[in-house]
Amino acid sequence: MIGFEIIPRLKDPxxxxxxxxxAAYKVRYWVDFNSNDACDAAPTDHQWEADVATGQRTLTVRxxxxxxxVCSTFTFPLTFVGDTTFIGxxxxxxxxxxxxRGAAAAGLETVNGTVGAAGANPAFTVxxxxxLVIGEQYSVKLYMDVNASGACESPPTDHQWxxxxxxxxxxxQETVTYTHNTSFTEVxxxxx
Numbered sequence: 656m657i658g659f660e661i662i663p664r665l666k667d668p669x670x671x672x673x674x675x676x677x678a679a680y681k682v683r684y685w686v687d688f689n690s691n692d693a694c695d696a697a698p699t700d701h702q703w704e705a706d707v708a709t710g711q712r713t714l715t716v717r718x719x720x721x722x723x724x725v726c727s728t729f730t731f732p733l734t735f736v737g738d739t740t741f742i743g744x745x746x747x748x749x750x751x752x753x754x755x756r757g758a759a760a761a762g763l764e765t766v767n768g769t770v771g772a773a774g775a776n777p778a779f780t781v782x783x784x785x786x787l788v789i790g791e792q793y794s795v796k797l798y799m800d801v802n803a804s805g806a807c808e809s810p811p812t813d814h815q816w817x818x819x820x821x822x823x824x825x826x827x828q829e830t831v832t833y834t835h836n837t838s839f840t841e842v843x844x845x846x847x
Contacts (some may be wrong), residue, residue: 680707682714683725693788694729697722730786731829733820735795737770740835741778745770745799745814751807753796753845754783762796762845770799777832789827793820796842797833807846810839817842 674680685694685702694700704723707714735752748770753762763785770778787793798807798815807813817840818833 676710676712679709681705682707683723683728685725685729692791694726694786696726697724700726702726726786729789731789731822731827733783733787733793733795734830735781735783735797735818736830736832737778737780737797738832738834739776739778741770741799742773742775744835745778745801746772746775749800749803749805750779751798751800751846752781753842754785754787755794755796755845756787757792760844765846787820787822787827789822791822793822794818795820795831795833796845798842798846807843809841809843811837813843815839815842 682705683703684705685700687694688698688700689695694702698720701718701720702722702725703716703719704725705714705716733754735754737750750768750770751765752768753765755762764783766781766783768779768781781795795818796816797818798813800807801811801813802808807815814837816833816836816838818831820831821827
């Protein structure tokens, strides 16, 4: 598998990764046929895999309807973990977390949970259902309902964070562990 770039509305699908010409490769690619900015199973989105022989410098492909499922090449699941530093200030408190793509005003998914009691390790774990597309920007918006009002209120009444999620090809992580801190970011707009 060689590297790839995700370029919206690609007109010239060329890129120049550094490859070892003494090895064979597979190139996996897809077209966002339904224009929803996500890789959906074929035939909703068209997907292919092509072989590149040892020493081959170019690859020419023709459209076909013999699709190969490649979405897992371009997407990954996300598990967000609050480490044990959350237990001291927030044991037993409710929290909400939203997975947000780019600068969207709403989350792809919002989940509710409770921080574990003393001795829990980790303090909490959230597994988001939407798969992240490699190359896009994501963040997790998180708030702790410190005063147990059931509503998100500005810090420091409720503790809040915006956590960037690495989603590029070389550094994406399927599990992101976050440590409690007091550098709060207002995120209540994601939890109406």
